[in-house]
Amino acid sequence: MRLQSAIILVKDVSPTKTRTELGITEAQCDEAARLILETAGVINPLILLRTGVTAYTIIDGHFEYYAALRARELDPRRGETINAYIAESESAVEIFKKQVKLFRKPTQPTATANAVPVSIQVCDSLPILKSLSNEMTELKEMFGKMVKTLENQVSQMTKMLEESSRPVAKPRSLPVPIVSADREEIEKQFLSDVNTLPIDELLAKLKKAGATKNVVDNVKKEREKLPFQSVVSIEKFIKRIKGLAQKTMDKILNQWS
Numbered sequence: 001m002r003l004q005s006a007i008i009l010v011k012d013v014s015p016t017k018t019r020t021e022l023g024i025t026e027a028q029c030d031e032a033a034r035l036i037l038e039t040a041g042v043i044n045p046l047i048l049l050r051t052g053v054t055a056y057t058i059i060d061g062h063f064e065y066y067a068a069l070r071a072r073e074l075d076p077r078r079g080e081t082i083n084a085y086i087a088e089s090e091s092a093v094e095i096f097k098k099q100v101k102l103f104r105k106p107t108q109p110t111a112t113a114n115a116v117p118v119s120i121q122v123c124d125s126l127p128i129l130k131s132l133s134n135e136m137t138e139l140k141e142m143f144g145k146m147v148k149t150l151e152n153q154v155s156q157m158t159k160m161l162e163e164s165s166r167p168v169a170k171p172r173s174l175p176v177p178i179v180s181a182d183r184e185e186i187e188k189q190f191l192s193d194v195n196t197l198p199i200d201e202l203l204a205k206l207k208k209a210g211a212t213k214n215v216v217d218n219v220k221k222e223r224e225k226l227p228f229q230s231v232v233s234i235e236k237f238i239k240r241i242k243g244l245a246q247k248t249m250d251k252i253l254n255q256w257s
Helices: 026-039 062-074 090-103 118-165 180-196 199-208 213-224 234-240 246-255
Strands: 005-009 046-052 055-060 081-087
Touching (some): 046 062, 046 090, 055 081, 055 090, 062 081, 081 090, 180 246, 199 213, 234 246
Antiparallel strands (some): 005 081, 046 055
């Protein structure tokens, strides 16, 4: 039996496996197709079995076939044909398969004289790995402390901002105690106002000085009595006005003007 090389039409070839089954990607096909168009063929010709006058099935070279198919899509004229070896009978197929197994098997990388066994490389790397692990642990602890410090600072600043934004309570104004010398003048003024001011004006001053509604109403009643008897002292005024105590009277006098 003698090898017969031929240039055949790509459309006359029938594959026995799909591109998906072979795991051939589109990118691989595209790259190989462009190389086929550049060189007008493949360095590994297809090995085919003739099944008709112009019909063939693939014995070996599916990748080359699918690359040629893609080349034909890219350029129908230049990619129309592909080079191949053709087996004319089933008996010849076995011989082709033996050659494929022998000559087209993937080459295994040979070990070089200077190659270092993987186990030795790993052993040599252990000290470095341990050192890196220790450094990573130290860095982790350092960053952990830094983060904790920052969290404490942020917490303190937040508290300070919250405290500074709280409204400051105004101190309650306490009535200024009246000096005895002034007290007499104020009492005289008060008694004069009670006896002589128009009722509406008197009641307004009493409210302004902090008198309760009950006290104001009772003062109004006293003033409206006919004939009205003038008030001659603070003590008698307290006795005449129901609901008025000394404490309230002092408060009114402190605010009287």
